[in-house]
Amino acid sequence: MTSPGITWPRPAGPLELRLPTTEALDRVLVWRNRPEVTNWLIRTEVDPEAFRRTWLDGLADPDDHSAIAFLGDEVVGTVSLWRTDAMGQSHVPDGPWRNAQAGIGYTIDPAQAGRGYATAVAGALLALAFDDLGVHRVTAGCFADNIASWRVMEKLGMRREQHGVRDSWHAERGWIDGFTYAMLADEWRAQQR
Template identity: 70%
Template sequence: MTSPDVAWPRPAGPLELRTPTRAALEQVLTWRNRPEVTRWLLRTTVDPEAFTTAWLDSVEDPAQHTAVAVIDGTVVGTGSLHVQDGMGQFQGDAWRGSEATLGYLIDPAHAGRGYATDIARALLGLAFTELGLHRVTAGCFADNAASWRVMERVGMRREQHGIRDSWHEELGWIDGFTYAILAEEWHRAS
């Protein structure tokens, strides 16, 4: 069941983040598999029904916080936080459910308007203010400057630059970046 501490919908700049519905995901699927969207994704094209089922199932999963980003009735993007265990010694349990992986995606027709930054900022607020997480990470291909600029704008720091650690179907082995932010860093900057 969805965490009782998480209220939807929620603001994200001019956007509203809502839990996914079949109708909203149908809007997402009008652009999700387009080449300009899949170019920098690890999971390129998706089966529409499997994609819809996974996103609808995520609504009831307390480790998943997925949303569609809406403005003026149009879905312009998606965002997600996947809560997971951090690294820790088995004697304690502070590390259990202490981290999340952040994801965001924007319809190319609405790119360049700061919406990815709005989504990321709202989800980091959820992670640190309502869920009480310790750390959030995100990754991207190093050549995906639009994505790593979003991470930097929301206060995440580059923690890893992997040399040719990421496989890209068109480009072969290319560099990848991992970014992170801690709760105390988020609260200090907010």
């Protein structure tokens, strides 16, 4: 859903992010279970009914900012942003660590890959996280071999903070390396100047 003050739709370069509807999700489901898409995902093949339900239920969750990416009237991708607490000491129960972090993820219709769309939508997620939600830090993870995904993060100025050696299990490849990228609010603001 959306927190107070967050408005939809939101621009994302040539694309627009809109809240999910059953109709838009059905259009995502045309390509969501293709092997080129599931290959590097953690949640691989999805059951269509469960997928629709999860996305539509998310509309009621103030920490879930998932959306569908449109190019005009065409559905070209999905984005997810989930706000969480950062690591913080519990004796300051409502310290700055509360709701201070967001994770992001994205998928693009394979027919639309390589056109900068993931970079555009992930950039819009960083703007949402830092400018509108006011989080301190945004993170994103991927398999190290998912070059297109971490190229997107690097193009946006995110920093590779963790190279996990064989920390991630892939059904065909077994234990392989994973990367975690991050950006801080200060870094985002410096980059916007």
